[in-house]
Amino acid sequence: MASKNLLLLAGDGIGPEAMAEVKKLIAAMNVKLGSGFITDEGLVGGCAYNAHGAAISDADMAKAMAADAVLFGAVGGPKWDAVPYEVRPEAGLLRLRKDMELFANLRPAICYPALAASSSLKQEVVEGLDILIVRELTGGVYFGEPKQIIDLGNGQKRGIDTQVYDTFEIERISGVAFELARTRKNHVTSMEKRNVMKSGVLWNEVVAQTHKARYADVKLDHMLADAGGMQLVRWPKQFDVIVTDNLFGDMLSDIAAMLTGSIGMLPSASLGAPDAKTKKRKALYEPVHGSAPDIAGKGIANPIAMIASFAMCMRYSFGMVAEADRLESAIAAVLDQGLRTRDIFSVGKTEVGTAEMGDAIIAKF
Amino acid sequence: MASKNLLLLAGDGIGPEAMAEVKKLIAAMNVKLGSGFITDEGLVGGCAYNAHGAAISDADMAKAMAADAVLFGAVGGPKWDAVPYEVRPEAGLLRLRKDMELFANLRPAICYPALAASSSLKQEVVEGLDILIVRELTGGVYFGEPKQIIDLGNGQKRGIDTQVYDTFEIERISGVAFELARTRKNHVTSMEKRNVMKSGVLWNEVVAQTHKARYADVKLDHMLADAGGMQLVRWPKQFDVIVTDNLFGDMLSDIAAMLTGSIGMLPSASLGAPDAKTKKRKALYEPVHGSAPDIAGKGIANPIAMIASFAMCMRYSFGMVAEADRLESAIAAVLDQGLRTRDIFSVGKTEVGTAEMGDAIIAKF
């Protein structure tokens, strides 16, 4: 049997509370189903900085490289606002993405029927919404050099960031988008700002070439990223798979998540290329929400995004499709039953805490 | 009396139709009120490319530099999709912004009461919405160098764009935001990605310094741009003035515009620094909407954004505050009366064309 080594990096804020629910689930699966998950833990973000002076230690980084999959909670909080840039909490996440070469970030934006009414958008606009944002994650302005602040003298400084994309990077991320579209509604929308950015011109060109050469059966549209943001707000159901770069993907996936009315519910997967020999992809799974320091430690955080991230982990890293489906159904069932954490509470429903929500999902699983 | 020389650059698509309504209004004001506007016209965008092989000719550029204000329609369309990057329609607009040094782009997102129901967002989320996005317009990734595509050989290319911000650029745009906030709800939210971008770190630092040194009476919040996008969708009324960079401003202002359910209604102003001697600012006024080639030439485009842009022009370039107020009231009155162009039509209202809408507003003015 293939190994199932998981590294749990709970991080800061509500990360540990949410991760605790996944730990319970894993323990239950190991005992009742003999699932054979082996877990190890490490520190990332502000807690790693406090312990080691770095947002992730080399030892934990090595564990992540060796694991079959990493489950990641959340990082950051006001406590670390004044920490130097190089060791700020986010640097841990960015190092994981870069060193593990997790170039493909999959962010589903799904509107759970039980929650359609809690979106700030009209119910008919978001009901049944199911889109997938495929965000490039190891390139663009996140990692391009030069990236620096220069002192120009006379009280003037210059801040510089560099957006860089190479053909192969655009090719491989669009390949992932087209492949995934084939398992869905067979429609990809590529977003960039080719009217302003040269990297956008190249992005547009390479996506079109990749489409023509290998995925002509998939419907492909190109949209300017600003227009794409508007269309997401106007009528999101026009989209199936959206493929876009690191920075636009950051913005657009957060907006798509917010449309669903349930940012506390949405998981994500970050995948590397399949290994030439083993075919295994390095992978990290994390909720779309952040560390929510304002509610941390109160036992009221919504663990669903973290649990749904574990479902994605089973699906993409371990081929446990049936179990992933069942876990996602369990989440939907508990919502249908009326259980709500505070962030998604509405009148007439039953408010529960983090642990109760986790227990209820495990019980339905 | 100060001169009132206007250069009208109607551009492509629905630009000319919308501009025609402003021309009628200007003619009426000159005749009935002796307003003394003097207008000249020029070409920009695809039509300029067709005529001169450039997105704006040097002669028209010189006219823009000399005018007291420029009224701009819209540029672009599928006809010019294959035109070389350097002469694409957008290049005309970008040259105007850069050469005129229009660093401050003011984009109000206002929800007209008569249209609150037509937003994709719930009525209570957008009703009464009145926010102002102050977007930096002559810096950042739009103009930074290097900006190029390099051929790496082996079928590989590299697309590069550079985001650059200097202290003085951030200082002057945040000054504009703070000044405007004082005339509104006295609250500025600055948005960047300081957790990923060095230019974001500098942005954050300079906004905070400017605030401390000169605008400590204004409430200032900092928000990451991705979180800002989410918050715009979740509860936009938490904002008053948002100040952000060129690229984030492009995305966020389009999203804010879409929230109002009336992107066809929203104007913008792009302002330069006051001249040391004359105190006059160079200025360009344009609708937020694009050229909408699909409906161009049909007489159904909504001229309100263009007319509202002229209201901003009277307010900011000519100090005609009373006239600007009256024009804005005329727009609201016509909407209250039930007149709608097709883009904002809803059952029970009266559908009118571009010219009828323009006439109705002029009649109420």
Ligand SMILES: CC(C)[C@H](C(=O)O)[C@@H](O)C(=O)O
């Ligand atoms: C925490 C931060 C560095 C990160 C990003 O910008 O990518 C986050 O916003 C995300 O989307 O995962």
Ligand SMILES: CC(C)[C@H](C(=O)O)[C@@H](O)C(=O)O
């Ligand atoms: C037309 C285009 C170059 C422009 C921009 O990106 O600035 C437009 O989207 C805008 O927002 O005015």
